[in-house]
Structure formats: structure tokens, C-alpha cells
Amino acid sequence: MSYTHDKFSKALRILKADVMWSYITEGNFAPTSQEEFNKIDWITGEDSGGSAITTKTCPHSEITWTKLKEEMDKL
Amino acid sequence: MAFSKIAAENLGGSTLPALAGGSLTALNASNVASGTLNAARYSGGKVNQVLQYTAAAAINTNSTSYSTFGSMTVAITPSASSSKILLMHSAPSQLYVDNTTNMAHIALFRDSTNITTLGHNSSYASYDKTNYKEGSGIMYLDSPSSTSEIVYSVKAKVDNASMTFVYGTHYSNGSQPRQASFTVMEILA
Numbered sequence: 001m002s003y004t005h006d007k008f009s010k011a012l013r014i015l016k017a018d019v020m021w022s023y024i025t026e027g028n029f030a031p032t033s034q035e036e037f038n039k040i041d042w043i044t045g046e047d048s049g050g051s052a053i054t055t056k057t058c059p060h061s062e063i064t065w066t067k068l069k070e071e072m073d074k075l
Numbered sequence: 076m077a078f079s080k081i082a083a084e085n086l087g088g089s090t091l092p093a094l095a096g097g098s099l100t101a102l103n104a105s106n107v108a109s110g111t112l113n114a115a116r117y118s119g120g121k122v123n124q125v126l127q128y129t130a131a132a133a134i135n136t137n138s139t140s141y142s143t144f145g146s147m148t149v150a151i152t153p154s155a156s157s158s159k160i161l162l163m164h165s166a167p168s169q170l171y172v173d174n175t176t177n178m179a180h181i182a183l184f185r186d187s188t189n190i191t192t193l194g195h196n197s198s199y200a201s202y203d204k205t206n207y208k209e210g211s212g213i214m215y216l217d218s219p220s221s222t223s224e225i226v227y228s229v230k231a232k233v234d235n236a237s238m239t240f241v242y243g244t245h246y247s248n249g250s251q252p253r254q255a256s257f258t259v260m261e262i263l264a
Binding site for chain 2: 005006008009013018019020021022023025026029041043045047049050052053054
């Protein structure tokens, strides 16, 4: 099952209101599996040039693939 | 006395002697019918190398710091420090933003430096009812003054983390990404 980018964004904010992410894809606009969830860049800061500092390891305990999928399914 | 025509036979031989270039006072380009000009005589403005990345790539972000479009990155090594680099970014056919008061921005970076910082010339506003904007391009002529490898990249951010910017979509339900391209040319001085 594929999800829209709108559901993806809303679901993330439901799980954590101030979360910042960047999801680059050449396929579906929202992750559809744990493997794709692991490709999300989570924003953790900003460097001196104004670029985002990111990690692919989700630093937010409130957000997991299982919880994200659950919220997207509800929307 | 100016000669309009010199025939070798009239000089007692079958071939004319070589003329020193310095003896010529004018040579019209139309008189050059064959051979190859030395590159040093016509190098100004010549395109020395062209690199391009195209992809049906998309990014969904609410980052207030510039995030790299993973694939929209080109590395180029100028052959001379006087060369200029022409950057041409063509965005997908439409862009999506879900906020009516803030803006999303797309910028070109040279390594870690944003080189498109003049006002909002590389921005996309969201003020229409559908929240969809036609894609538009960014062109920039850079003067890096370097012969080392330079990485140029396209990055995006939003003004407010409460908004979402989707680069590369066409439908509100977001089916498949649309094509974007990033072309980099080295122009010799």
C-alpha cells in the first residue's frame, strides 16, 4: 500500500509536533516499509553554511515505522 | 603599389614563397577556407565541459535548514581558475506547499556555500488556492577561481517547520515524482 505525501507529513506531526525531516525519493512520496522508513533524513541541527545536519537513525523515540504506518492508515 | 593578384609563374617559379604572417596587414575570416585554427585564437567563451544529472527525484521536507536533494549533485573540476561555471537547474513541473503564509526555498550551493542568496529569487511562494506552483528554473554564473574539484548541489528548505514542501509532485495525492535536471558547464575565459 502506498501513502500520499500529505498523510506522511500529517502522521509525523501527530507523533511529534516539532519533528523535522527530509525524505528524498525516486519512487513513492512516503515510505511504505521499514526499509524505506530508514531512508528518512532526520534534521538534528544546522551547519555554519545554513545546511541541515541530518541522521538516518531516528532520534525521536515517539516515531517508529510501526507507529508511523498506524497513523497513516488512520488518516 | 597594392597587388590584387600574384601568380607564381610571373615570379619565375611554380610556387609562391611562404609569407610571414607579420607581413599581412589584413586577413578576412572568409579567406580561411581550411585547416584548424590554434585553440588559443578562439578559446574565449568556449564550453569546455558539460555535466548533467536528471532524475525523477522528489523531496518531502519541513526542514528550516537547507537539505540536499541526494541526487541533485554534480562534481566538476575547472581546467582554469579563470573559468566560469554556468549552473542551470530545472525544477519539476509542479511543486507543492501546504502553507499559505510562509515560503519554500530552493538554492544552489558551491560545496557548503549558498551562492543564490539574493532575496527570494530562488524561492517558491505558496499563495494560491491549490497550493501547487508551476516549477521554474534557476540559472547562475559562478566564478569559483579554482582548479580543484567543486561540488555543486541543489538544496531546499522551508521558512517554518509547520509547513511541508514537496518538490517534484504533480498530484495532490502524490503518485510519482516528476523529472528535474541539473546541468553544469565550464565556460573558458
